[in-house]
Amino acid sequence: xxxxxxxxxxFVAEGTIxxxxxxxxxxxxxxxxxxxxxxxxxxxxxxxxxxxxxxxxLSNTLPWLLNGIWTTSSLAECREVLDGKVGACFSVLxxxxxxxxxxxxxxxxxxxxxxxxxxxxxxxxxxxLFFDLPxxxxxxxxxxxxxxxxxxxxxxxxVPVIAFLGFVAAAVVFQRFGKGSFAAGFFGALxxxxxxxxxxxxxxxxxxxxxxxxxxxxxxxLGGFMLNMMLGVTCVSLSVPLGIALALGRQSSMPLxxxxxxxxxxxxxxxxxxxxxFVASVMLSYFFPPDATVDLFLRVVIMITLFSxxxxxxxxxxxxxxxxxxxxxxxxxxxxxxxxxxxxxxxxQALKISIPGIVNVAVGLFxxxxxxxxxxxxxxxxxxxxxxxxxxxxxxxxxxxLGFAAFLFFIVCYGISQYSQWLERRLATGHR
Amino acid sequence: MADTSQMKVSDEIAITIDNMNKWYGSxxxxxxxxxxxxxxxxxxxxxxxxxxxxxxxxxxxxxxxHQQGSIVVDGTLLSNDLKNIDKIxxxxxxxxxxxxLFPHLTILENCTLAxxxxxxxxxxxxxxxxxxxxxxxxxxxxALKYPGQLSGGQQQRVAIARSLCMMPRIMLFxxxxxxxxxxxxxxxxxxxxxxxxxGMTMLCVTHEMGFARQVANRVIxxxxxxxxxxxxxxxxxxxxxxxxxxxxxxxILGH
Numbered sequence: 103x104x105x106x107x108x109x110x111x112x113f114v115a116e117g118t119i120x121x122x123x124x125x126x127x128x129x130x131x132x133x134x135x136x137x138x139x140x141x142x143x144x145x146x147x148x149x150x151x152x153x154x155x156x157x158x159x160l161s162n163t164l165p166w167l168l169n170g171i172w173t174t175s176s177l178a179e180c181r182e183v184l185d186g187k188v189g190a191c192f193s194v195l196x197x198x199x200x201x202x203x204x205x206x207x208x209x210x211x212x213x214x215x216x217x218x219x220x221x222x223x224x225x226x227x228x229x230x231l232f233f234d235l236p237x238x239x240x241x242x243x244x245x246x247x248x249x250x251x252x253x254x255x256x257x258x259x260x261v262p263v264i265a266f267l268g269f270v271a272a273a274v275v276f277q278r279f280g281k282g283s284f285a286a287g288f289f290g291a292l293x294x295x296x297x298x299x300x301x302x303x304x305x306x307x308x309x310x311x312x313x314x315x316x317x318x319x320x321x322x323x324l325g326g327f328m329l330n331m332m333l334g335v336t337c338v339s340l341s342v343p344l345g346i347a348l349a350l351g352r353q354s355s356m357p358l359x360x361x362x363x364x365x366x367x368x369x370x371x372x373x374x375x376x377x378x379x380f381v382a383s384v385m386l387s388y389f390f391p392p393d394a395t396v397d398l399f400l401r402v403v404i405m406i407t408l409f410s411x412x413x414x415x416x417x418x419x420x421x422x423x424x425x426x427x428x429x430x431x432x433x434x435x436x437x438x439x440x441x442x443x444x445x446x447x448x449x450x451q452a453l454k455i456s457i458p459g460i461v462n463v464a465v466g467l468f469x470x471x472x473x474x475x476x477x478x479x480x481x482x483x484x485x486x487x488x489x490x491x492x493x494x495x496x497x498x499x500x501x502x503x504l505g506f507a508a509f510l511f512f513i514v515c516y517g518i519s520q521y522s523q524w525l526e527r528r529l530a531t532g533h534r
Numbered sequence: 535m536a537d538t539s540q541m542k543v544s545d546e547i548a549i550t551i552d553n554m555n556k557w558y559g560s561x562x563x564x565x566x567x568x569x570x571x572x573x574x575x576x577x578x579x580x581x582x583x584x585x586x587x588x589x590x591x592x593x594x595x596x597x598x599x600h601q602q603g604s605i606v607v608d609g610t611l612l613s614n615d616l617k618n619i620d621k622i623x624x625x626x627x628x629x630x631x632x633x634x635l636f637p638h639l640t641i642l643e644n645c646t647l648a649x650x651x652x653x654x655x656x657x658x659x660x661x662x663x664x665x666x667x668x669x670x671x672x673x674x675x676x677a678l679k680y681p682g683q684l685s686g687g688q689q690q691r692v693a694i695a696r697s698l699c700m701m702p703r704i705m706l707f708x709x710x711x712x713x714x715x716x717x718x719x720x721x722x723x724x725x726x727x728x729x730x731x732x733g734m735t736m737l738c739v740t741h742e743m744g745f746a747r748q749v750a751n752r753v754i755x756x757x758x759x760x761x762x763x764x765x766x767x768x769x770x771x772x773x774x775x776x777x778x779x780x781x782x783x784x785x786i787l788g789h
Contacts, residue, residue: 431597432634436648436700437624439616446647450638531638531680 166190170502176495194499195506198490202506205325205480206489209317212256216328219253222246223335231521254324254332256316264302268295284441321399325480327510332399333481334468334514337406341467342460344407345414346453350444352419363415370412376473378405383477402474410467417459421452454529461522465515472507482507546573548704548735549594554603556586556593563589564600565760573703576736578746578767581756582782587739590756591706594737595626608703624652627697631709633689635681641668641692642677645699653700660699667695671725687718691725698729705729707738743787747771755779 126132139149169189173196174180180191195202204213226246229239248262272291280287324332351363370378382401390396425448433443453460475484486503490496496503549571556564563586571577579587592598594605596612596619605612607622636644645664649655655663668674671691673684681689690710697705707726711719723745730736730749740746746753746767753770755763755778763770763779771787774780 426632426634428630428632428634429636432630432636434597435595435623435626435628436696437620437652438648439620442651446651447636451636454638529638531682 172196177497177499178495190502191499192502194490194496194502198485198496201326201485201490202482203326204328205323205485207323207480208319208325208328209323212317212319215253215256215316219250220331222249222253231525252316255319255321256314257318258306258314260302260306264299264305267302268298271295271298321397322479324399326485327482329474329479329481330468330471330511331514333403333406333471333474336403337410337467337471338464340403340407341411341414341463344411345418345460346449348411348415349418349422352415353422367412367415370408371416375406375409375470376476378409379473379477381405398479402477402479406467406471410463413463414460417456417463418452420459421454421456422448424455425451454526457522457526457529461518465518468515468518469511482510544573547571548573548575548608549737550604550606551594552604552606554593554600554605556589556598556600556602563759564593565758567603567761569754569761571704571735571737573735574733575752576730576734576750577738577752577754578750579737579739579754579756580741580743580746580782580786581762585756586759587756588708591628591708591737591739594704594706595623595628597628620652624648624700625702626704626706627700627702628706629690629693629697629708629710631712633681633686633693633713635689635693635696637681640678640680641673641684644681644692645696648696649699664695664699667698668692670698670728671695672721685718686714687721690714690718690722694722694725694729704735704737707736707740709739709741711740711742741786743771755782757782 123129127136140146165188167190169184169187170192171180171183171189172192174183174191174193175197177191177194180189180193184191200210200213204216208216223246225239226243229235229237229243245266248266251265252259252262272295275294276287276291278287279290348363348367351359352367354360354363379402382405383398386396386401429447429451430443433447438446472481472483474481475487478484480488486507490503491499547570549569551567551569554564554567555562567590579590581587589598593600594607594612600612608625610618610622610625612618612622635641636647639647642661642664645668646657646660649660649663650657665674665677668677671694673688673691673695676684676688676692681692684692694705694710710726711722714722719742723742726736726738726745727749736749738745738750750767752764753767754761755770755774755776757778763774763776765775770779771783774783
């Protein structure tokens, strides 16, 4: 059968055909470019236009960035060194680095304190953000606010200790009475905390903060990006629980609670944040008794928190509304009471749906902390617009300073956004 | 499968509904409902849509409020007192048309959640019991999956197991097979039949007339918010008395 005929069906392969590389136009960069950049004529034109655009942007910014000068001590010196060439004057960043980060009044020898607070913040946040970590770490998260307060403001250690004890007393009382009736537990806890704080106030000796271990720093002296971070972290972490409470209150079947929440949310959302900040800085002191001095930082925190809590409440209400009523009925029919049903069934699902919205508010809130510069607090933007640009050395350095501010904010906000995407993936259980 | 319709029923009373009326706004949904259910009875409630069948059984565990008359479940009078309501709900298991499993929890967690938080059962014991009931509904190997990964029939069996984990004395079924593909209906009905054989008190809203014939010891026909006819299944299907029932049965069995 060696004589093969062309019309025979029978066929036997005579050997293995050796592997050969694909044709050049079907591999690698060439294929990718043809499929993605030059698939047809309009696309090719768009590609060329885009390339030209990218080139023109880079050809203008790259020399400016790369020729940047980091070591001079004034804008005039920068111009001298550059001698007509294009180049950025980044010297303002290196020269005013500390002012940009800590403000211009925070004592230089105490810079390690906010730095340490930032490092501890990462440790305290870890178990909250990544719930696979051991739960015992949450213990540190609970005491962190008091440690951070003491580190940043300094003064007598008794102040944070007594503040902490007040919360402990409130928690104990709530544990004790909250089971029987929520209202009794809540108001009991409130009274317990106030009593501890009042009594504790008398225990702190006069002038304790003058000769304290850490020198005392008034709120007015806080500034720079540190102030933005402090406001952002405090307000986000306070406004999420408050927002949840408001959202649940708005759905409550008790008319009084419902209407308080509705009116609060609608009012706060209808007012610009900047007016609330002005109220905090100027008006609020009219409402307090003359000798009561509520700290400026605290007043601002309260206002921003209330503002963003109203937004977060509406986002969470959307999540609650998205849950089928069957979930409420199933929880009810198993005999779970209201707090259990909310905590175990409803909120985990509603919050999961609301993650993108909450993160949206959180990012917006963090950037809005720069608004405090209008009530003459020297946050990062306040520092740039005020002391730095007003100085004779650096008058006129806009791009470098504001670009740097944008860069810092971008890093944090991008981090938050990446975290939220990770969280959504992590919580996906293949349903909907 | 054994025919349970002739199984004995104890004289102990599980549910008494006395002259119960309910309105949605001004719409009179349930009219003068009188019903006594003995422990171990298996009752099938049928009727055209909108006749108030689901509303009736949802009143029994207070998912719906009634405005007139009284409902006594297991000796506890249903009132506005939240403690009473929670007590009754933990005695009465319920399965829904759309299963209503908790999608963010695994099958095992779905089954152990209520025993742990409501009954304060230790976690280990609750898990053992959950596995026992999951074996009974024949899906112990799915325990660590999420509800979204299971088929409809499996989900409904999990829902039954979830209710059983609370050791209820009464089970309510609200059209448990209406949302299922035909080939999955059988696996759920088999589970329910098994439950009936063990003497569970069951109230079941369903259109599965074969199931009613085989399992129920009483069939209730409702129309326009009232109980029109009730009888033993043989008698009910072979010799319906009221015209409304005859019409309904001819429609449902006609093809």
